[in-house]
Amino acid sequence: MTNTLLSSGDLIADRRVAYARMLAETGDFTAAAELVEQALEIVPDWAPGWDLLGRYLERAGEIQKAILAWRRLDALDADGVFGAPLKLAAHGAGLAMAETATAYVEALFDQYAPGFEAALLQKLDYKVPEMLARLVLEEARRRSAGQFAEALDLGCGTGLMGEWLRRHVSHLSGVDLSAGMVAEAGRKGIYDRLTAGEMGAFLAGIAPASADLVTAADVFVYSGALEPVFAGVARVLAPGGLFAFSIEAHDGPEALVLRPSLRYAHNGETARAALAAAGFEVIGFERQVLRRDGGVSIEGFVVLARRVQAVAGLPVAEREGEAVELVVN
Numbered sequence: 524m525t526n527t528l529l530s531s532g533d534l535i536a537d538r539r540v541a542y543a544r545m546l547a548e549t550g551d552f553t554a555a556a557e558l559v560e561q562a563l564e565i566v567p568d569w570a571p572g573w574d575l576l577g578r579y580l581e582r583a584g585e586i587q588k589a590i591l592a593w594r595r596l597d598a599l600d601a602d603g604v605f606g607a608p609l610k611l612a613a614h615g616a617g618l619a620m621a622e623t624a625t626a627y628v629e630a631l632f633d634q635y636a637p638g639f640e641a642a643l644l645q646k647l648d649y650k651v652p653e654m655l656a657r658l659v660l661e662e663a664r665r666r667s668a669g670q671f672a673e674a675l676d677l678g679c680g681t682g683l684m685g686e687w688l689r690r691h692v693s694h695l696s697g698v699d700l701s702a703g704m705v706a707e708a709g710r711k712g713i714y715d716r717l718t719a720g721e722m723g724a725f726l727a728g729i730a731p732a733s734a735d736l737v738t739a740a741d742v743f744v745y746s747g748a749l750e751p752v753f754a755g756v757a758r759v760l761a762p763g764g765l766f767a768f769s770i771e772a773h774d775g776p777e778a779l780v781l782r783p784s785l786r787y788a789h790n791g792e793t794a795r796a797a798l799a800a801a802g803f804e805v806i807g808f809e810r811q812v813l814r815r816d817g818g819v820s821i822e823g824f825v826v827l828a829r830r831v832q833a834v835a836g837l838p839v840a841e842r843e844g845e846a847v848e849l850v851v852n
Contacts, residue, residue, distance in 0.1 A: 531569045536562040540572065543579070552583035570599040577610065581783075590616045604630040609785045625700060625721060627785075628745050632680075632701035647814040649683075651740045651825065655767040656687035658807045658827040659736065662765060663691070671736040675729065675759065677722050678742035682708035688738065689713045698725040723751075729759040739768040741813070744786040747779065749794055753801035760830040766803060769813060770794055771823040784816065791824055803828035 530537055543558035556579040563572050573596040580589035590611060597607035606627035611617030663671075671692045676684050679697030681704055688695060694715045699705050702719040709717050718725055722742075737756050746752055749770075756766055773780050773788035780788050791808070798805060807827040812820045 529571070531562065531566040531572060533562075533566050536565040536569070536572075540575065543575070547579060547582070552579045553585075555579045556583055556585070556588075568599060570596055570605060573599060574605045574607075577607075581614075586614055590614060602626050606631075606785060609781065613781045613783050613785055624745070629700045629702075632699075633703040647816065649741075649814045651769045651813050652684040652687050654809075654811055654825045655684065655738060655740055655769065655827075658809075658825060659688075659738070659765060659767050660691065662806055662827060662829075671765075673734045674736040674738065675726075675734050676714070677725075677737065677739040677756075679708055679714070679717070680704045680740075682711045682713055684738050684740045685713045686711070688736075692736065698722050723755060726755040726759055731758050732761040732764075734759050735761055735764040737764070737766045741769055743768060743770050743789070747781075747787055749779075749789060749797045750800065753797050753803070757801040757803065757830060762830055764830045765806075766828045766830065767826065769823055769825050771813065771821060772810060788823075794824065794826070798826075798828050802831060804831045 531540070539558045539562040543555040543562070546552075546558065547555040556576055559572060559576040559579060563569065563576065566572060573592050577589045577592035577596060580586070580592060593607045593610045593616075596605055597611065600607055603624060603626040606624055608617055609624055609627060671688075672694065674688055674692040674695050676688065676695065676697040679685055679699050680701075682697065685695060685697055685708065695713065696716040696718070697705070697708055697714045698718040698720060699708070700719075700721060705717050705719040708714060737760055739756075743749060743752060753766075760766060771782075771786060771788040773790050775790070778790050778793040782788055791810075795805060795808065805826070805828050807825070809825050810822060811825050813823040813825075814821050
């Protein structure tokens, strides 16, 4: 098991890393990286140290040196909790993953769970659940529909989306890769069912055409390819069921790009095509500012689609066996 503890096990190395952290807090990432390098001379197989070194070198603008640190990290991190392949891919030194880096995302959000919600709402001006709820409820009013009978909140996190849905849903299920996030959501008492686990497995365990609403707020930024995700959602939605989700916007010709933030951004037209192929009709596709990161507005799309038909060419039995990997926001 990869050592994720803050301590390297060596007092001198730990002291140098502590000084490095203090220097990094002042913005001197070059000096911080030098101290971490000294620590790693003492504990050369300490994976968290190589992760820290890569981060400091990146912030110092030493990308080629950071890549070397991440390559060493990749060799040491058998469990993948530090996401070295993602970091390499984001800087052109490796291939982007089409599927979710589950170990990395799980570790990331388990670590952030206790203070995640406050940071997201107070520092990042995050309003994606509110935007998605508006689209869903406007459509429900247009249909003169009452409560949704069965809703699935993918990547439920601490329950921000669930809070908007609760009084409009008879039965609300949430799933998140991070057990820490699920524990935080459970304290709110707003879900009828909560699952800590991989979402593809969760969706595969849901009866076909049994849900009438599926939401995924800020989830697909960790998923890569959208097509398998949309196919999994289409299988569990009844005809006429609604699918509300967000993606970060990418305006280039590529279907998706992996940003230095280690989040995927998707081309809007590619997302529309993937929805159509999965048997969805687009109801709303709005470009919005999803959050702020380092003072920069991050734009994306909030989307509402309706399930209208089966996936062309795929019998239900085959679709049930598909492996789909999603992750939390």
